[in-house]
Amino acid sequence: MIVKGGRESQKWLQEYSGYNLQEIHESLLFKSASHYEDSQSHQEPVLSGSQISSVTTGMSAMHQRLEMHSDLLANLPNLDFDCFRYCEAIGRDHTFITVIYKIMNDLPHNCPSYVPLNNDKLIGFLGQIYAGYRQDVAYHNDLHGADVT
């Protein structure tokens, strides 16, 4: 049986096996504390700055990207879509947002109580959520979010 994300977790193991546990623990603690203070002291984005602006580049860029990778995204609504292969192909920065944006946009318009959503704000929201996922957390990271979705 092939475990999804096996390659991904192997990478983590290799990366972390070089450090000693105490170091990891301290660095995680420190990040955790500062992260908490950040979100407490001011209601700014959890990870603000260049990371978000590089991902949330507006609607036209998003549609351009979706068209560019339309062959990779072709079987997205189905359960056999491989999120991790997609991530390898287009890069991690855009995986979470494009996958979920595509799913939201492909919802059938004729289903009961359909209401048009504000796509610009949806992209901003997904950018924020993506930025809140920490990539250095081994399992509960942005790819896990996209994969579960």
Add this chain to the structure above:
Amino acid sequence: MDVAHLNFLDLVSAIIASACHDYAHDGFNNAYHVNFMTDRALLYHDKAVQENWHASESMKVLLRPEYNFTEGFGDDEKKVLRKRIIGMILATDMADHMS
């Protein structure tokens, strides 16, 4: 996939809940937070600490006017949406799965 029985609100809440269900995860589990009495554990009285955190933080993001894409919904629908998303995220706490 058969989605005929779900209405739009169900679909949106399910997608948003799954997208946000580990938002701002810090890599520790609930037992760690409880045993070390972290700020998160104190905030939620040791109950489903991380899950409560994911839900409340992502709802805070959603409520900011610049990110609230659900403006098309009515007030009652927004309440249902919020209730469903929070319910689904809290259901990811594995502690109660055996009961």
